[in-house]
Each structure stands twice: as structure tokens, then as C-alpha cells.
Amino acid sequence: MAQSPSPTFGRAASRFATYAVLVLGSILFLVPVFYVLMTALKSRHDLASMPFFALPPSLHFENFPKAWTDGSLGTYIGNSALISVVKVPLGVLVEALAAFALTRMDLKGAVTIFMVFLVGMMIPMQATLVPLNVFLNNPGIIFVYIGFGIPFGILILRGFFRTIPKELDEAAVIDGCGDGQRFLKVILPLAKPAVAALFILDFLSTWNEFLLAQIFLTKDSMKTITTGLMTFVGQHLTDYTLLNAGVVLSMIPSIVVYMVFQKQFVSGIAGAVKG
């Protein structure tokens, strides 16, 4: 405290600086979203004739249904939902089975196997696309989605499984549980926080996936919300009110999931640290 002439003054100044940075940062972070929403609510005439910061004089909600039908957003959102609903539970299941084998079973070379899985986190998807061309517009693409989620899923679940005390397994074995029962009735229920976190993180990354959909799901009826939105943008390059309405609509599912499961997000990401 010797360096500061008045400790209370110094502390108040640093508190003020903290709030100033946080508030300014928050404004910078919110402005783009606010701007998109404002644009989506204007008519084309308002947009052209008024200064950029003007609030819409009247709210034009009709941009939303128009974007929804013009952009076939319903189809794209349906496709993304279908992929997520199949991919996420199936992926988490195979990852949990593998993490169980790696941590709770007598598996020789478990560490080496884990290392091989980890390497996959670093392989760019681009390096696999050409050999996978059999999946062009093929529902089997779901396995490619699952495959690229496996390294991260195993990292998270293995990290969590390791924190569950071994005594619980021993007790289960004494009670006559087989491996399958031990997995389903002991480990999975105890790992619920990690499994829940993984579900959410995996859902978002599947929902937001772009490259696989861009390369393999090229038929218009099979496009996802990311590639479908790109198509929509390509068709309405200068119709900014409609375009921004489309952007707002495609943000909504992510925002809902985020708001509902915020707790799991933070614990999930933090869980990755403990690995």
C-alpha cells in the first residue's frame, strides 16, 4: 500500500476503470446484434432514407415471415435439427462407452489409445474431405459428423470419469454388476453434469457446422441452416432488411438453447480445463 498516496482513492479509481472497461466492452459486443435487429425491423424505404442510427419509425415485423418463406428457412432449420437430434445422442453414447473403457476397464495401452484420439482434435476437416466423397448427399454423412466430435467428447468424458472414486466400481462388482450395468447404473448417472455439458456444447457445434454441410449436403432440400443461410444471402445480396431478418431468425434457436442451459455451458467449458 506504500506506493499509493491514498489507498481508498486508488481503489475507487481502479473500480471505476474496471466498470468503465466492462460497460464499454459490453456495448461494443451488443451493438452488432442490436444493429441487425434494427435493420430487420425497418422497411426498405426507411433504411434508404434515414440515417444509420435512426430507430425504425414503425416496426416492420412482416420481414420475418417473408424471410422465413423466401429463404426456405423452415426446411434448413428442420435439416439442422434432424442432424443434431441423431448426431448428438449417438455421438455422446459412443464417446461415453469409449471413455468408460479408457478409464474403468482393464485396457492395455489405454493412454496410447487416448493419445491417438486426441490427435484427431487437431486434424483439420479439410484433410479428409476428398476421400469421403461417397457421402455426397448421403444420410451416412451423420457418421462423419459423429467422427469429428469423438476426440473432444472423449477428452471431456474421460476427464470426468477419472474423478469418480474407484470404490464405487468395486462396490458394484461385489453387488454382482457386470460391465454393462456398471456403465449404465453407476458411472453414467454420476457423470450427469459432464454428459449434460457435452450435450449442449455438441448440439451447438453441430448446429453451427458449416464445412461438412457445404461440401456434402449440396442438394437444396438437404442444406442446413448455415449453408442455407449462405444461399439465401447470395439470392438477396442487396435486400438488407430481409437479409437481416433471416439472420435474426437463424440466431433464435442458439439463443434459446444458450439461455436455458447457461449453467451447463460454463461448467462444461470449465470441465475441459481439468481434463
Add this chain to the structure above:
Amino acid sequence: MSVRVRSLKPWLFLFPAAFIYMAVVLVPSLNTLVLSLFKWNGASPVMIFVGWDNYVKLFTEDTVFKLALTNTLLWTIASVLILTALALLMAMLLNQKIKGRLAFRSIFYFPSILSAVVVAITWRWMYHPQGLINGFLGLFGVGDNAPAWLAEPRSAMESVFVTSLWFGLGQPLVLFLAGLQTIARDPHEAAIIDGANAWQRFSRITIPMLRETLIIVLATVFVNGMRVYDLIFAMTGGGPAESTQVLSTWMYFQTFTFANVGVGAAISWILIAISMVVIIPYVRYTTKKSEQ
């Protein structure tokens, strides 16, 4: 007999994940390594073996590749330095007793839940010549001299990078916050009594105690930087005048637009090779840590 059956069982549990992972990640990427030694258009039955030719040509003849390589490296270095520092700064501000902590954290994390396409379209509109940024600059009378951001080679890459900070801050921020919360207060209080100033406490206590988190953040920021694709593709498509090409976008164009499959394959393996320099030590560190 029963002993042998038991030793096979873990493999049964491992099998689905291992099989899918090998079939869609490991084997195809090795297959791509083989493809990188051929000249092939992706459709014709004729594949001509050219050895290392694709690699040599990339480094000697393909000027866009050289630009893409430089851009990728600069982007990665800038991400590792700026994004990490920014996330650490914000995390330290948020790790104090302040009002609205959760609200601030949600706001800074929010862009991370969006898709790169949504972020790209949002910011294309922000950077539009009639968009918010130039409108704002116009209030100060610089509107006429303001750059066209994404439409000019001199500013396009920097503009996309700024967007990537907005998009990418959330994850390292939350990681740092989780790490900071595990640091006990005692060492800080002891250091204050011993007369350590804020910088000394930061460099001698916070940083060493955050070591594990720092390694994870640096590794993920590095990997994400090396393979950045969606955001650039959706914001500029590599343009204007190829000024925002990076390895992954140039790989896409070589493979899928120009049908130079061998060249594209070579680019993706150059990407892997560079990444390995950081990734192999990281994987070894992670597994070693988990052995303890």
C-alpha cells in the same frame, strides 16, 4: 477361458468410437497424404504419380499459396497474442467482486454460440460502406475518407480479424475465469503484505498458477487460428484480389473449384505439418498430466 473373454471386453466398449473415428478421420486423412503425391482432377480414372511435385510447385510457383501461408501464420500469431491477452484481461476484471458479473460474462460469451455464417453476415453489414461503422465515422467527418473495409485488400484481413475477436473471445474468457477461480487468495494477500505491486503479483503469482489453463487456451487458440475457415469464407470468400486467402480456403478452391485434388491435398498436409509443431508437445503434456 474366462480370463481371455474379459480381456476382450474393453475393446467391445471402445469399438464404436474407434471404428467411426478411424473410418472418417484417421484413414481419410492418411489417404489424403497419398493423394497429395498425385496429379488428379477428382473425377477422371487417370491419376498421375508426381511425387513431391505438388509441394514443390506450391512453394515455388503458387503466389496465392504463399500469401495464404503468410496470412495463416500472421492470423495465428495475432490470435495467440491478442485474443489470449484480451481474454485474460477481461477474465481478471470479471474475477473481482463486481455487480452484474454474470450479465457481463453472458454478454462476452454470447457471440461464441452463433455460427460463423451468422457472424459473418452480421459483420458484413457492419462493415458495409453504408453500414454502422462508416456511418459512425461519418459523424466525426471522416466518412468520406473511411476505407471500404472488406472491399479493399489493404483493410480486408484486419477487418475480418477484428470480427474474429468478437466471435472468439468467449471461450478463452470462460476458461481463464474457471482457472482464476481455482487460485486461492492467500498468496495474493501474503504478497500484498510483503509489498508486491500489482504487476509483480500478476507475473509471479497469477501467471504461474494459471499455467495449465494458459496451456489449454494457447493450444486451442493456436489450432483454431491455423485452420480458420468458416468466418473468412463467409465474409470475403478469400477476396478481394485473394488478399484474405488462408491455407484452408485456398485448399478449398484448389480442390473443389479448380479440381486440383493433389494440390489441395498437399495444402491440407502442410497445414497438418505446421500444426504438429505445437500439437505433439500439447498432446504429450495432456496425457502426462493425466498420468499423475
